[in-house]
Amino acid sequence: MERFVCPLCGWETEPNPGLSPCPSCGVSLRWERTDLPRGPAFSGRGVWRYRELLPAVEPVSLGEGGTPLVPAPNPWGLDLWWKLEFLNPTGSFKDRGAAVMVAALRAFGAKILADDSSGNAGAALAAYAARAGLRAKLFVPAYASGAKLRQIEAYGAELVRVLGTRSAATHAVRNACTAEPQLTYASHNASPYFVAGLQTLAFEIAEDLGWRVPDHLVVPVGGGGLFLGLAYGFMTLLRLGWVKKVPRIHVVQAEACAPVVLALRQGAVRPVSVEAGETVAEGVRIPAPERGQEILRVAHEVGSVGVTVSDAEILGAQQDLARAGLYVEPTAAVAPAGLAKLVQAGVIPSGESVVLPLTGFGLKAG
Ligand SMILES: [Zn+2]
Incomplete structure (x- = not known):
């Protein structure tokens, strides 16, 4: 069995693709699996080698993990x-998080994944969305540039340039995900x-x-x-x-x-x-x-x-x-x-x- 748990008060709820915080503490939840295996019985290599300790979903993989x-x-x-x-x-290292998050959101039926990152998390989300056959939309500060932004674009993600500070990009992605039901906020910071x-x-x-x-x-x-x-x-x-x-x-x-x-x-x-x-x-x-x-x-x-x-x-x-x-x-x-x-x-x-x-x-x- 899997659940989302408040890291501060222990309140729990069913896993879901949303990012609703704990109703009392207002903080992001964490994911937990209660039906853990009795002994190490793993196969393959990399992140999905540990499937028994991860969300029970069809993997999305580019060979992440298994690093020296x-x-x-x-x-x-x-x-x-x-x-x-x-x-x-x-x-x-963000590929470990992106692989599991994209696999879980795909299992919930997500089609377009949105996040606010012009850095490594954005690149990882864009790559794993591409691998999963999903679209990605990255909200980035208008001033962002450089190798990571080129990497995100190369994976085929759509860039939305937001004027203002870094937090303006966060506001923009939240508003867009509220206004457009086909967008799923795949937040690397908030997603359990x-x-x-x-x-x-x-x-x-x-x-x-x-x-x-x-x-x-x-x-x-x-x-x-x-x-x-x-x-x-x-x-x-x-x-x-x-x-x-x-x-x-x-x-x-x-x-x-x-x-x-x-x-x-x-x-x-x-x-x-x-x-x-x-x-x-x-x-x-x-x-x-x-x-x-x-x-x-x-x-x-x-x-x-x-x-x-x-x-x-x-x-x-x-x-x-x-x-x-x-x-x-x-x-x-x-x-x-x-x-x-x-x-x-x-x-x-x-x-x-x-x-x-x-x-x-x-x-x-x-
Ligand atoms: Zn709480």
Whole structure:
């Protein structure tokens, strides 16, 4: 059985293609499956290998997931691993969420999927809609440009350019989905199915390590999907008894826009209200994350420590990765830049194991 659950109060409802929030808390819901398998009995590779832990729908797949977990040289004596998420079909980890969300929305009869993203989520939605035989309509700020926008257009998605700020694009997509019944709002931030798909990253890391979990993960946080997907994925495995613990998952944000890290430092239950400054890490430049309260609640459960990094530190980490043979976009270098600070602060001691997902491919920047 599957259900949508409020991450704050536990209110639950039937799964549906809509995005209605919890009637009391007003927050986006999360997806949960209650009929979990007794033991690992998986077949195939990639995201759909874990079908028994995902929504029961006909898969949509471009071969997402199954990314390499590579030992990483480091000066701190850590058992450090890179998870090469930029090797997903559209070049980012978002493919895990998009594959599952598009499959679920198609099963509900959706025909045209709409979202507000000019970045990796938009590219992933456009690609998976194309694969599923559905249309995609992406609402983007009129000022957006660059490689990711060209990627979205190349997949055949329709672009709707919206004048004004980033949030104007969100208002526009909501209004359009209310006015036009054939449009389904496939929000990568609000859809419970998107986070459901991101859980597969946790399943894969655990299986790659022989059903052991690392002591720590370090992740960039923008909308928080990656962070939540990992946490829920490991919590599911713990509930099944396949792993012995949930790793600590640390949060890294850009100095210019750090609503979650500031809230962690203050012990606040909501993200701190910030004005988003400029940063090279565009993927984490999200001043008011839709799932902010949920992120902070989960962060408390998984022992998260938050650190911020400057653009100089991000670009330095990006260059270090490139010199080690891995070409990632600046947003993907946010967590590697934060790792050094977590080690210096004594949060991650020598000898412990750490997994760093490298989220997006270097050719996507620019
Ligand atoms: Zn609630």
